[in-house]
Amino acid sequence: DAGVTQSPTHLIKTRGQQVTLRCSPISGHKSVSWYQQVLGQGPQFIFQYYEKEERGRGNFPDRFSARQFPNYSSELNVNALLLGDSALYLCASSLGLQETQYFGPGTRLLVL
Amino acid sequence: RKEVEQDPGPFNVPEGATVAFNCTYSNSASQSFFWYRQDCRKEPKLLMSVYSSGNEDGRFTAQLNRASQYISLLIRDSKLSDSATYLCVANNNNDMRFGAGTRLTVKP
Numbered sequence: 336d337a338g339v340t341q342s343p344t345h346l347i348k349t350r351g352q353q354v355t356l357r358c359s360p361i362s363g364h365k366s367v368s369w370y371q372q373v374l375g376q377g378p379q380f381i382f383q384y385y386e387k388e389e390r391g392r393g394n395f396p397d398r399f400s401a402r403q404f405p406n407y408s409s410e411l412n413v414n415a416l417l418l419g420d421s422a423l424y425l426c427a428s429s430l431g432l433q434e435t436q437y438f439g440p441g442t443r444l445l446v447l
Numbered sequence: 448r449k450e451v452e453q454d455p456g457p458f459n460v461p462e463g464a465t466v467a468f469n470c471t472y473s474n475s476a477s478q479s480f481f482w483y484r485q486d487c488r489k490e491p492k493l494l495m496s497v498y499s500s501g502n503e504d505g506r507f508t509a510q511l512n513r514a515s516q517y518i519s520l521l522i523r524d525s526k527l528s529d530s531a532t533y534l535c536v537a538n539n540n541n542d543m544r545f546g547a548g549t550r551l552t553v554k555p
Contacts, residue, residue: 368541368543370543370545375547376547376548377451377534377545377546377547377548378491378534378543378545379545380542380543380544383541383542390541391540391541391542393542425490425491432541433478433479433538433541435481435493435496436493436543437493438483438490438491438492439490440489440490441490
């Protein structure tokens with residue numbers, strides 16, 4: 336079975352631009368979570384979606400938004416990019432809420 | 448103060464050594480706990496869940512002490528392939544809090 340997939344793998348943007356990152360969960364998983372990981376730190380929780388509804392939100396500004404589609408895939412959008420948004424963006428899927436999360440390979444975003 | 452704190456290391460140990468990592472969490476409402484390992488420039492991979500009764504998976508043993516709010520991971524008979532960063536996680540209502548990780552290098 337395929338694991339969690341994310342696209343693109345790498346991305347370079349400039350300040351002020353907008354970016355959309357995509358995630359497909361493991362087949363049968365209904366929950367997707369998004370994390371930001373900067374170098375030398377652990378992943379920081381951004382959002383969790385379950386059955387297309389937001390079920391959790393971390394301490395991130397409103398420039399960050401996400402959605403989940405009927406097929407359980409998800410997109411993370413970041414507007415008005417800042418240099419500090421440069422990070423590895425990880426998607427994790429789980430069968431449901433409070434279930435073990437499995438991570439995708441991530442999208443490396445560099446903001447210049 | 449971070450919600451989940453770990454000694455960043457690095458821990459440099461010879462093959463065959465036993466090494467232990469500790470992690471403390473500040474949110475007493477945390478409900479579930481995990482250890483993930485992360486190789487350089489890769490995604491975190493689940494190593495094991497952590498239960499109050501303690502649990503073992505081969506050479507790995509995890510313990511949870513709710514009263515003291517700490518979690519531990521013991522690795523016996525270290526292998527070169529155990530070299531990685533180990534992330535401690537405390538989960539409260541779908542809000543997974545990760546520590547910054549403890550780096551382990553196992554040397555021949």
